[in-house]
Amino acid sequence: MTLTVDQPTPTPSADVCAEPDSLDALVASLPERDLTQDELLTIAQRLAERPHLWRDLVAFDDDRRHFVQLHRDGHVDIWLLCWTPVNDTGWHDHDVSSGAVAVAGGALVEHDLVLGGESNERVVTTGGSWAFGPDHIHRMTGLDDRSVSVHAYSPPLWRMGQYTADGGVLRRVSRSYADELRPID
Numbered sequence: 001m002t003l004t005v006d007q008p009t010p011t012p013s014a015d016v017c018a019e020p021d022s023l024d025a026l027v028a029s030l031p032e033r034d035l036t037q038d039e040l041l042t043i044a045q046r047l048a049e050r051p052h053l054w055r056d057l058v059a060f061d062d063d064r065r066h067f068v069q070l071h072r073d074g075h076v077d078i079w080l081l082c083w084t085p086v087n088d089t090g091w092h093d094h095d096v097s098s099g100a101v102a103v104a105g106g107a108l109v110e111h112d113l114v115l116g117g118e119s120n121e122r123v124v125t126t127g128g129s130w131a132f133g134p135d136h137i138h139r140m141t142g143l144d145d146r147s148v149s150v151h152a153y154s155p156p157l158w159r160m161g162q163y164t165a166d167g168g169v170l171r172r173v174s175r176s177y178a179d180e181l182r183p184i185d
């Protein structure tokens with residue numbers, strides 16, 4: 001089942017600088033603790049709305065998804081991800097981290113795993129965003145050519161779970177945050 005969702009309009013967190021003119025200014029405004037999902041969502045949205053802060057880092061590759069870590073400290077990591085319609089993360093979790101995604105250009109599909117059935121899919125277009133907790137398992141694929149998204153995680157990603165369904169048996173493989181997530185079936 002594929003659903004196209006209305007663009008969500010979550011309430012921005014007051015803990016995050018409302019008009020950052022640089023990534024440093026945004027980071028300097030963050031509280032020195034692990035961040036809430038609302039705060040992560042606000043970070044991703046603020047950056048997605050300001051392409052002049054990351055435009056020079058954009059690149060696309062069908063074979064190896066292009067991604068750049070914009071910031072990392074003890075409480076949060078922030079990434080720029082670039083997507084072609086071929087790029088596919090495969091099923092994965094984020095271990096103990098909560099996360100947020102804001103689509104800065106193009107469109108992505110988020111897939112939610114349904115055991116024994118077709119996965120649920122959501123198309124999220126430019127301006128759309130969502131947040132999730134560490135319990136979330138999903139798969140993300142590019143939809144439009146040259147799509148771009150900003151992701152924020154707290155605590156910072158360290159290990160992630162990548163899933164394979166070998167012979168119908170679901171198995172989890174631990175991956176480093178620095179590895180490219182991709183289907184391993």
Ligand SMILES: [Fe+2]
Binds near residue numbers: 092093138140
């Ligand atoms: Fe993810």
